[in-house]
Amino acid sequence: MSVSTSELPEEKVPSGSAGLRSGSLGTADIAFFVVSAAAPLTVMAGVAPLAIVLGGIGAPVGYLLAGVTLAVFAVGFTTMTRHVTSGGAFYAYITQGLGRPVGIGAALxxxxxxxxxxxxxxxxxxxxARDTLHSLVGTDVPWLPISLAGLVLIGYGGYRSIDFGAKVLGVxxxxxxxxxxLLAGGVLVKGGAHGxxxxxxxxxxxxxxxxxAxxxxxxxxxxxxxSTVIYRREARDPxxxxxxxxxxxxxxxxxxxxxxxxxxxxAFGDDQVVRAAGKDPAGLFFTAITTYAGGWAADLMHVFIVTSVIASLLAFHNAINRYALALAEEGVLPHRLGRIHPRHRSPxxxxxxxxxxxxxxxxxxxAAHADPYQQLLLWVNTPGMIGLLLLQLLAALAVPCYFRRVRHTEGRVRTLVAPLLAAALLTTAIVLVVTHIDLFTGASPAVNTLLVVVAPAVFVLGLPLAWWLRRSRPDVYARFATEPTD
Incomplete structure (x- = not known):
């Protein structure tokens, strides 16, 4: 359990006694972390054109339906945040609702x-970054130095205080x-391609x-x-x-x-947009903003896509660090990983x-001569995406199980109806993702099968780990995700 030192000046916190900087983040700060992790510009410019190709002009409604589904999930999820205060976020909720073995699998x-x-x-x-450099200055740069520079930059951002990260992500x-x-304003002012x-x-x-699809x-x-709940310990009035x-x-x-x-x-018109997206999906948004705002805006979009990716990396990096911190404090990961910087109050x-x-x-x-996009991005991202969807499903199922066992004054809509509806909708989402996995990866059936089974396999590995902890480290097992770490 960490010791809060929020009342001490940052530079005078003694080494070894520092806790996370409580009371640092407001609603907007936490929302910046979450929305930045989603990388909206990258998602729109990089993925939305393919959604238009596959779903036609009705594609915007697909995003609305996904948002509604996750809003339903948030009803039960946020209700539980008032009752479970562990820093472990998802796995703590799942443990409280579905038991320690399932919770330990969820932690992995x-x-x-x-x-x-x-x-x-x-x-x-x-x-x-390579495409932006080529587009703006005609320079071709190997991909490895860019990735390594990004690692250093994001590592430094995570090393600094959480409010530093919030300010960077806000900008x-x-x-x-x-x-x-800006693109939207240009399209609306000019009335689109045909009204x-x-x-x-x-x-x-x-x-x-x-x-x-x-x-x-x-x-x-x-x-x-x-990931909003991951920042509970650093939030004002969580x-x-x-x-x-x-x-x-x-x-x-x-x-x-x-x-x-x-x-x-x-921007392209109902009767032309699918053809335009199919012809040049990667350039759809750049063509649109050039038409409605000018070439200078397209150059800015190239730059801001890079900063969008950087923001996403920093947001996920901070979330991962706080999960590792919670697991180190629980005794599941090495205790040293739970050390907090005495000045910056970061893990x-x-x-x-x-x-x-x-x-x-x-x-x-x-070293394997892999493509940074087709292999590094898609092959590593896809199991992560499936893993987080599975976590959402388990968390939705945990809500009614938890409230069935404890005394509370919450309504049935929040504790039963919404979570079960969310679980059904999330199950549908997982099925859709798995059955359309080839659209995400462009890989062979064998590779796709491997990518799909990684997340469930990791979860299943948590079950023997739970058995081992119960036998060999009963104190760790007994307090896993049960003690508040605020």
Missing amino acids: LALIGYNGMEIGVYGLLATT LLVAETGILV LSLASLAPSHVLVPGMA VLAFAFAAFTGFE ARTVPRATYVAVGFLGLFYAFVVWIAVQ YLAGIAQTVLGALVVLAFW
């Missing part, structure tokens, strides 16, 4: 999920959303076979939104701040994604360990 799943979502993105950073998020707002249309909302354009992409675009930040993040992402995809449809040893792990994975893919 969280580690593989968040690490997969972050480390793979170093391949995306290399690709986007970067404003930049990436701002360029999309503004709401045909995207028509049932005939929504209820099409390709919508299943759009929903798979849409759910993936929200990955990491639930019982209010964390739920608010969760709803703000889900609401913003759902509405913003749907609006921007609709703007892309209007700096967990951050260093995560940076080293990222470097090893990046170097392994480089």
Whole structure:
């Protein structure tokens, strides 16, 4: 259990006694972490064109439906935040509802999920930065130095205080959303290609076979939104701040994604956008912003895609460090990983360990002559995405189980109806992602099978680990995810 030292000046906190900087983050700060992890500009420019190709002009509705599903999940999820205060977030909730063996499996799943979502993105950073340099100055740079530089930069950001990270993410998020707002303003002012249309909302354009694939992409675009609870120990008035930040993040992402995809449809016209997206998916948004704002705006979009990726990396890095901190305090991971920097109040040893792990994975893919996008990004990201979706499903199931066993004054809608509905919807989302896995990876059936089974296999490995802890370290097992660490 960490010792809070928020009342001491930062520079006078004695070594070894520092705790995380409590009371540092407000609703907006936590929302910045969550929305930045989703990387909205990268998702829109990089993935939304493919959603339009597959789902047609009804694609914006897919993002709305995903947002509604996760808002339903947030009802039970945020209700539980008022009752479970452990720093372990997802795995603590799952432990309280479904038991320690399942919770320990969930802890491993969280580690593989968040690490997969972050480390793979170093391949995306290399690709986007290399493409931006080539587009702006005509320079070709090897991808490895870019990824390694990113590791150092993100490692430093995680080493610094959490409020430093919140300020950085705030600036970067404003930049990436701002360029999309600029595009939207140009399209709205000029009335689109052939006048503004709401045909995207028509049932005939929504209820099409390709919508299943759009929903798979849409759910993936929200990955990491639930990490609000990871920052509970550093939040101001966490019982209010964390739920608010969760709803703000889900609401913003759902509405913003749907609006921007609709703007892309209007930019080319209902009858031309699918053809334009199929012809040049990677360039769809750059063509649109060049048409409606000018070439200078397209150059800015190139730069802001890189900063969008950096923001996502930093947000996931901070989330991973706090999961590792909680597990170290629990005694599941080495205790040294739970050390907190006496000045910055960051879990700096967990951050260093995560940076080293990222470097090893990046170097392994480089040594294997792998492509930074097709292999490093997609092959590492995909198990992480599936892992986080499974965590959401387990957390949804844990809510009614928990409230069935404890005395409370919460309503049945929050503790039973919404969680069970969310579990059904999340199960559908997982099925959609798995059955359309080839769209995410572009890999062979054998590789896709391996990528799909990684997350469930890691979860199953947690069960014998729980058995071993119960026999060999009963004190660790007994207090796992049961003691508040605030």
